[in-house]
Each structure stands twice: as structure tokens, then as C-alpha cells.
Amino acid sequence: MSQESMNVNMIEAARDAQWDPARFLGPNYLRLIAPAKVNLFLGIGATRADGRHEATTVMQALLLHDTLYLNTKAEPWEMPEDSTLPPWQAIGGPAGNVLVNLDVADKGTPLPLQTAAADNLVFQAVDALCRALGWNSPLQVSIRLEKTIPHQAGLGGGSSDAAAVLVGLAQKLELAANDERISEVAQALGTDVAFFLKGGAALLDGAGENFVHQLAPLKVPVVLVKPEGGVSTAAAYQAFDQQPDAVPPALLAQVEAAANAADVPLFNNLDAPARQLLPAIAEVEEMLASHPAVRGHLLCGSGACVFAITKTQADALALAAEAGKRGWWARATSGSPLRACALG
Numbered sequence: 001m002s003q004e005s006m007n008v009n010m011i012e013a014a015r016d017a018q019w020d021p022a023r024f025l026g027p028n029y030l031r032l033i034a035p036a037k038v039n040l041f042l043g044i045g046a047t048r049a050d051g052r053h054e055a056t057t058v059m060q061a062l063l064l065h066d067t068l069y070l071n072t073k074a075e076p077w078e079m080p081e082d083s084t085l086p087p088w089q090a091i092g093g094p095a096g097n098v099l100v101n102l103d104v105a106d107k108g109t110p111l112p113l114q115t116a117a118a119d120n121l122v123f124q125a126v127d128a129l130c131r132a133l134g135w136n137s138p139l140q141v142s143i144r145l146e147k148t149i150p151h152q153a154g155l156g157g158g159s160s161d162a163a164a165v166l167v168g169l170a171q172k173l174e175l176a177a178n179d180e181r182i183s184e185v186a187q188a189l190g191t192d193v194a195f196f197l198k199g200g201a202a203l204l205d206g207a208g209e210n211f212v213h214q215l216a217p218l219k220v221p222v223v224l225v226k227p228e229g230g231v232s233t234a235a236a237y238q239a240f241d242q243q244p245d246a247v248p249p250a251l252l253a254q255v256e257a258a259a260n261a262a263d264v265p266l267f268n269n270l271d272a273p274a275r276q277l278l279p280a281i282a283e284v285e286e287m288l289a290s291h292p293a294v295r296g297h298l299l300c301g302s303g304a305c306v307f308a309i310t311k312t313q314a315d316a317l318a319l320a321a322e323a324g325k326r327g328w329w330a331r332a333t334s335g336s337p338l339r340a341c342a343l344g
């Protein structure tokens with residue numbers, strides 16, 4: 001472990017020691033689960049009039065998840081005298097009436113997320129839902145976000161956090177679970193957010209936000225391996241445009257006909273653009289391609305993580321340990337029927 005990461009961990013440990021769970025364990029708290037995803041199939045097509053690309057995808061939720069704690073208080077709050085907010089606070093809502101306090105704790109990701117509350121998708125989810133509801137009375141929302149899912153990995157962590165907050169806040173504000181404004185806000189926040197409201201395994205099309213149908217989820221062991229560095233989703237799509245690679249129609253037909261995630265062919269035409277942006281991805285893929293325990297492997301979404309399927313959990317644990325020894329972030333997990341949800 002480098003001196004730098006040791007320092008980061010010690011700061012994190014000190015911060016955790018100061019954290020008082022009682023703040024979140026009153027009658028008003030909700031614990032939220034935000035699972036990661038992989039794309040078993042990701043077929044990118046032409047650029048649409050709105051600038052986004054057509055995308056047909058099968059997403060599969062994983063057991064690996066972020067955990068969030070959410071608390072609301074329908075009470076007025078005061079703006080600091082100089083109107084300057086600390087980085088862990090942000091103001092949203094249709095009348096600047098919603099104050100969000102966001103506490104982010106890193107739980108073993110390779111590079112802790114360092115975005116101000118206003119740039120966090122969790123805040124954007126609160127803001128967008130309050131605006132969609134026309135919620136204009138004072139509201140305080142406190143969120144603790146425990147990050148286990150690395151960012152810029154193609155694992156959809158930020159989108160899943162946003163979906164979990166939509167579910168939690170909707171529950172707090174006493175919306176019906178099937179209130180259409182929740183899914184409309186999810187679609188507007190990003191294509192992956194809509195998937196996490198359904199979870200398990202699902203076929204999506206449009207730009208990737210349009211739910212087509214659910215598939216029987218994969219429950220096999222999955223190993224995630226991420227080299228150092230990340231790939232920005234926008235950059236991956238831009239690189240794809242330099243050398244677009246069409247999806248074979250027969251493959252698309254096979255995906256559309258599949259009722260089980262296990263029957264979906266592993267395919268991702270963002271793989272070449274992502275490797276071009278971060279050549280270390282190719283090293284991970286080479287290692288997985290030649291490993292006897294690996295049944296199949298693929299880049300996760302726009303990268304930089306690569307997932308591998310193994311037969312047994314013991315194989316998955318051994319493979320993750322082996323990848324870790326090469327200096328890569330690696331975790332053994334599995335496919336799951338999870339969706340973004342509140343535990344109570």
C-alpha cells in the first residue's frame with residue numbers, strides 16, 4: 001500500500017470514527033441499497049437528433065452495492081450570513097427551498113469520490129424530484145453515502161445512488177411507489193438511472209433508458225477487475241464516433257429473443273474506444289482471457305472495469321486475489337435480482 005493511500009485511509013477511518021450513526025437511526029431514517037450493474041450486452045448505434053446514441057443493452061444488477069442513509073425534516077433552515085455553503089451542502093427545489101446535507105464515506109474504492117454536494121448525482125436526484133413535484137415548502141434532506149462501487153468504472157454507481165435516493169425520498173414524501181414522476185425523473189437524470197428502479201436483469205433500448213422487458217437474472221459468481229484510471233462515458237462515446245462499429249443484426253435478434261440473462265451473448269462495442277482511451281484495460285482483458293477459471297469476460301459499460309464470470313465462488317475469490325496482486329482493484333461478487341430499494 002502506498003503512503004498516499006495509507007494517508008487517505010487514515011483520514012477516512014478518523015472521519016468514520018466521528019460519524020454518529022444515531023443521527024441516522026432515529027424513527028425518521030431510511031437505509032437504501034444501490035446495486036452496481038454490468039452490461040451483458042451493449043450495442044451502440046447511430047447518434048440521434050438529441051445528441052445521444054441509440055443503445056440496446058441488457059443490464060444485470062450485482063450484489064455489490066453502495067449504502068445510503070436518508071433523513072428528511074420539513075422544517076425551515078437558515079442560509080449562512082455570507083450565503084457561502086460548505087462543500088457538503090447544496091440548495092435545490094423549485095423555490096430554492098430544499099437544503100441537502102451530503103456526507104460521503106469511502107468504503108474501499110480505488111479512488112475516493114471528491115465531488116462537491118452540488119455535483120453529486122444524489123443531490124441532483126433530490127433537486128429534480130422536488131422540482132417535478134412542485135415541492136415548494138422548506139425541506140431538509142440529510143444523506144450519508146457509503147461508496148463501495150468505484151466511479152468511472154462502468155458499474156453505474158452514481159446512477160444507482162440517484163435511483164436509490166429517488167426511491168427513498170418518494171417514500172418519505174409519501175408518494176405511491178408507482179408514481180410516474182419517479183420514473184420520469186429517473187429517465188431525465190441519465191439512462192442507467194431508469195434501469196436501477198427495475199433491477200435484476202433487463203433489456204433496454206432507445207438511448208438505453210427505455211425499459212423493454214425483464215429477463216431471469218444471472219446469479220453466477222462475477223469478478224470485477226479495474227485497472228488504475230477511469231473512462232469518462234462522454235469520452236467513450238466520442239471515441240466510438242471516430243470508428244463506429246455496427247452491431248451484427250443476428251446478435252441483436254438473439255438478445256431481443258432471450259428470456260434468461262444466461263442466454264445473452266457477451267458483447268460491447270464500446271470496448272475498442274475504451275481500450276484506446278485507457279490501454280491498461282487491454283492488460284486486464286488479456287489476463288482474464290487466458291485464465292482457466294474464466295467462463296466469459298467483458299468490459300463493463302464504458303469501462304474501465306472488466307467483469308469475468310466464473311463457475312464457483314471459490315474460483316471468483318481466487319481470481320480476485322490474483323488480480324489484486326497485480327495492483328488492480330478487484331472484487332468477487334455475483335449477479336443478483338436486486339434493484340435500488342429502501343430497507344425500512
Ligand SMILES: C[C@@](CO)(OP(=O)(O)O)[C@H](O)COP(=O)(O)OP(=O)(O)OC[C@H]1O[C@@H](n2ccc(N)nc2=O)[C@H](O)[C@@H]1O
Pocket residue numbers: 039042051052053054055057153154155156159189190191192193207208233234237300301302303
Ligand atoms: C455506457 C453506459 C452503458 O450502460 O453506462 P456507463 O458505462 O457509463 O455506466 C450508458 O450508456 C451511459 O448512459 P448514461 O448513464 O446516460 O450516461 P451519462 O453519464 O448520462 O452520459 C454522458 C454522456 O454520454 C453520451 N451518451 C450517453 C448515453 C447514450 N445513449 N448516448 C450518448 O451519447 C452523451 O454525450 C452524454 O452526455
Ligand SMILES: Nc1ncnc2c1ncn2[C@@H]1O[C@H](COP(=O)(O)OP(=O)(O)O)[C@@H](O)[C@H]1O
Pocket residue numbers: 113115119120121122150151152153154155156157158159161162233301302303
Ligand atoms: N454518487 C456518485 N457516485 C459516483 N459518481 C458520481 C456520483 N455523483 C456524481 N458522480 C459523477 O458521475 C460520474 C459517473 O458516475 P459513475 O458512478 O462513475 O458511473 P459509471 O462508472 O457507470 O460511468 C462520475 O465519474 C462522477 O464524476
